[in-house]
Amino acid sequence: MMDAQMMQTLVVGLIVLAALxxxxxxAWRTVAAARTPQGGDAGGxxxxxxxxx
Amino acid sequence: xxxVEAAPAATHAPSPAPARxxxxxxxxxxxxxxxxxxxLFNALTGMRQRVGNYSGVTVERVEGRYRDAEGRPVSxxxxxxxxxxxxxxxxxxxxxxxxxxxxxxxxxxxxVVIVVDAQNLERNLFLASQVLELGIPAVIALNQVxxxxxxxxxxxPVELTLELGAPVVATVATRGEGLxxxxxxxxxxxALPPATRQFELxxxxxxxxxxxxECLARGGFNPSAAAMEALRLLAVTQIGPHLxxxxxxxxxxxxxxxxxxxxxxxPRSLEAEARYGWISEVVERTTERTHTGRKTLTDxxxxxxxxxxxxxxxxxxxxxxVFQSIFTWAEPLIGWVEGLFNLLxxxxxxxxxxxxxxxxxxxGVIAGVGSVLVxxxxxxxxxxxxxxxxxxxxxxxxxxxxxxxxxxxxLHGRSFIPLLSGYACAVPGVMSTxxxxxxxxxxxxIMVLPLMSCSARIPVYTLLIxxxxxxxxxxxxxxxxxxxxxxxxxLGTLTALAMAAVFKKTLLKGRxxxxxxxxxxxxxxxxxSLALSVGHRSSMFLRxxxxxxxxxxxxxxxxxxxxxxxxxxxxxxxxxxxxxLAHSALGRMGHVxxxxxxxxxxxxxxxxxxxxxxxAREVFVSTMGTIYGVGSADETSGALREKLQRERDPRTGLxxxxxxxxxxxxxxxxxxxxxxxxxAVVVRExxxxxxxxxxxxxxxAYMLALAYGAAFLVYHGGKLLGFR
Numbered sequence: 001m002m003d004a005q006m007m008q009t010l011v012v013g014l015i016v017l018a019a020l021x022x023x024x025x026x027a028w029r030t031v032a033a034a035r036t037p038q039g040g041d042a043g044g045x046x047x048x049x050x051x052x053x
Numbered sequence: 054x055x056x057v058e059a060a061p062a063a064t065h066a067p068s069p070a071p072a073r074x075x076x077x078x079x080x081x082x083x084x085x086x087x088x089x090x091x092x093l094f095n096a097l098t099g100m101r102q103r104v105g106n107y108s109g110v111t112v113e114r115v116e117g118r119y120r121d122a123e124g125r126p127v128s129x130x131x132x133x134x135x136x137x138x139x140x141x142x143x144x145x146x147x148x149x150x151x152x153x154x155x156x157x158x159x160x161x162x163x164x165v166v167i168v169v170d171a172q173n174l175e176r177n178l179f180l181a182s183q184v185l186e187l188g189i190p191a192v193i194a195l196n197q198v199x200x201x202x203x204x205x206x207x208x209x210p211v212e213l214t215l216e217l218g219a220p221v222v223a224t225v226a227t228r229g230e231g232l233x234x235x236x237x238x239x240x241x242x243x244a245l246p247p248a249t250r251q252f253e254l255x256x257x258x259x260x261x262x263x264x265x266x267e268c269l270a271r272g273g274f275n276p277s278a279a280a281m282e283a284l285r286l287l288a289v290t291q292i293g294p295h296l297x298x299x300x301x302x303x304x305x306x307x308x309x310x311x312x313x314x315x316x317x318x319x320p321r322s323l324e325a326e327a328r329y330g331w332i333s334e335v336v337e338r339t340t341e342r343t344h345t346g347r348k349t350l351t352d353x354x355x356x357x358x359x360x361x362x363x364x365x366x367x368x369x370x371x372x373x374x375v376f377q378s379i380f381t382w383a384e385p386l387i388g389w390v391e392g393l394f395n396l397l398x399x400x401x402x403x404x405x406x407x408x409x410x411x412x413x414x415x416x417g418v419i420a421g422v423g424s425v426l427v428x429x430x431x432x433x434x435x436x437x438x439x440x441x442x443x444x445x446x447x448x449x450x451x452x453x454x455x456x457x458x459x460x461x462x463x464l465h466g467r468s469f470i471p472l473l474s475g476y477a478c479a480v481p482g483v484m485s486t487x488x489x490x491x492x493x494x495x496x497x498x499i500m501v502l503p504l505m506s507c508s509a510r511i512p513v514y515t516l517l518i519x520x521x522x523x524x525x526x527x528x529x530x531x532x533x534x535x536x537x538x539x540x541x542x543x544l545g546t547l548t549a550l551a552m553a554a555v556f557k558k559t560l561l562k563g564r565x566x567x568x569x570x571x572x573x574x575x576x577x578x579x580x581x582s583l584a585l586s587v588g589h590r591s592s593m594f595l596r597x598x599x600x601x602x603x604x605x606x607x608x609x610x611x612x613x614x615x616x617x618x619x620x621x622x623x624x625x626x627x628x629x630x631x632x633x634l635a636h637s638a639l640g641r642m643g644h645v646x647x648x649x650x651x652x653x654x655x656x657x658x659x660x661x662x663x664x665x666x667x668x669a670r671e672v673f674v675s676t677m678g679t680i681y682g683v684g685s686a687d688e689t690s691g692a693l694r695e696k697l698q699r700e701r702d703p704r705t706g707l708x709x710x711x712x713x714x715x716x717x718x719x720x721x722x723x724x725x726x727x728x729x730x731x732x733a734v735v736v737r738e739x740x741x742x743x744x745x746x747x748x749x750x751x752x753x754a755y756m757l758a759l760a761y762g763a764a765f766l767v768y769h770g771g772k773l774l775g776f777r
Contacts, residue, residue, distance in 0.1 A: 015413065016608065
């Protein structure tokens with residue numbers, strides 16, 4: 001049976017992986033937005049930029 | 054003549070407009086800027102709004118809904134404010150495409166509400182006459198009739214209805230007056246005969262335009278819209294994307310222009326002459342002016358607010374007041390939020406057994422995200438003031454005052470609005486430079502825009518000011534903290550202007566052109582409108598804290614926690630925590646970075662904070678929160694500000710962060726382009742591909758050099774002058 005310490009480590013690992021995936025996805029979208037030609041949908045902006053995206 | 058509040062729209066009782074699919078009536082709101090169009094939109098739709106962009110362009114698309122008296126849903130689309138449908142800017146192009154039902158992904162409107170400012174009827178009727186000729190059921194909202202009446206202008210809506218051929222409803226959107234009548238008129242508009250052109254063109258012009266109208270009719274335009282488009286096309290240089298699919302149109306327009314010229318007329322000014330000739334007669338017949346000879350309140354205020362000397366002085370004093378309020382008003386609220394997060398950290402810490410999960414939640418998530426969220430009151434107050442300045446009409450005066458300085462450095466007057474947007478966020482600011490026609494002016498504006506202090510810098514500035522700048526009085530009425538924040542904003546703005554002057558004299562040489570702008574009358578800001586804009590901004594800040602900052606706090610916590618080391622027996626807990634942090638992945642990375650930042654007086658922790666803030670500037674604060682959360686043995690050891698004040702250099706045992714280091718760090722953040730989203734948008738907006746990448750790299754490099762050089766000068770210059 002898995003002890004409490006092991007359980008905590010597992011949960012932490014999953015949370016950190018999810019956070020890494022989110023950060024990676026944001027970074028990828030930023031790079032992809034830079035490649036989009038002018039006039040394309042506006043991505044890449046900060047989520048508080050107020051441009052509507 | 055007295056102003057009559059109700060027009061025949063209310064007295065006629067045609068059957069309600071037939072709504073299309075889903076029973077939704079689609080209404081578009083068109084009008085000049087500063088007519089109170091957005092206020093009317095807010096009054097009609099309340100909080101039920103959705104903000105987005107039109108497909109393919111960065112023009113903001115705002116939609117909302119309301120239910121009419123019968124309970125049917127009415128969808129309202131707030132079109133960009135434009136002076137005409139000439140389609141010479143993205144805003145005008147979008148407005149025209151939507152009204153013609155040719156905008157991708159937007160429903161063609163069933164009814165268009167044309168918002169007209171009663172104080173500027175003549176100018177507003179130009180756009181109104183163009184829209185009326187499109188053959189769409191239309192209602193005129195004659196707005197701000199109270200202000201017009203106060204200025205001695207009386208307009209008869211009944212007469213105006215007869216002149217325009219469309220129902221006119223008098224409204225005061227700020228007070229919600231006339232809204233019920235307007236909603237009734239919208240409901241019944243489709244049953245009325247569509248308005249048509251109310252003036253005649255010279256015979257030779259009508260003959261010359263006939264083939265163009267036929268061409269447009271073959272392209273699917275109704276006869277009325279075809280006539281409006283044909284006349285409009287005489288004056289423009291490009292026919293516009295929404296007409297690209299009409300075969301033979303360009304050739305037909307060229308032939309028409311030649312025929313008009315052969316008749317001794319000027320194609321470029323023909324539409325303006327014809328419309329304004331008719332409009333002046335309409336205004337003459339429907340308006341009565343009572344000249345009191347007295348100056349209005351706006352005139353009297355502007356005599357001081359726009360004064361050559363007093364204008365800039367008042368502007369700076371107002372800004373100083375805003376920044377001071379950010380500290381004095383927000384301080385108690387910040388204390389509450391800090392207390393809340395301390396309580397939350399303590400509760401979670403007590404509820405969970407010791408281990409990595411507890412450390413992640415308390416030291417990573419709560420310390421990291423909480424350290425940024427405590428600045429929400431300041432963000433709230435800043436945007437409240439910006440909203441008041443915008444809604445009262447002062448922001449347009451600020452643009453006018455700044456234009457003098459803009460032109461002196463060679464920037465186009467149109468650059469001011471993107472630069473102003475930069476105070477909120479550089480990304481929409483860079484995108485809004487598309488309104489600048491000259492490529493060199495546009496590039497110069499993009500190159501300096503990230504120097505304007507955006508809202509993401511506020512948490513960095515306020516953390517450092519709150520921790521290291523004492524709240525002592527300056528000149529009796531201001532305090533040093535507010536003045537310091539004002540200096541940071543001014544430093545960015547003045548440097549942006551100086552750099553623009555450098556670019557305009559070297560890489561991007563060109564002549565400065567003047568700005569023509571309208572100064573709206575001063576008004577009392579609407580509480581509802583302020584609540585909407587401040588609420589929107591605050592929710593965006595919270596969303597960012599809950600996504601990017603939360604994720605990065607978790608990643609940084611992991612980097613600051615692993616790999617684990619085991620302290621020698623008997624090591625005090627605080628020393629053990631410090632050793633763990635120094636040997637973690639983050640600590641090791643920090644020590645690699647440290648030699649680069651040590652000349653600026655920073656240690657490895659600040660170095661890591663700077664590098665992680667490339668994702669977003671606020672991440673600097675959350676990184677420090679996480680580092681000090683992990684590095685502290687005490688779970689409830691107070692706010693981040695206090696931890697920074699107490700930090701000691703392990704090599705010397707002296708205080709690590711002094712006011713001089715803090716000022717140098719703020720100056721670094723004034724200049725450094727620590728925002729990957731801005732880099733990405735600059736790549737795209739400067740041509741994309743290699744060209745865009747080169748401009749973005751150049752911008753990043755010059756701003757980093759500026760940041761490093763200025764922070765170095767502040768630190769070492771300050772030490773030489775005896776500061777610490």
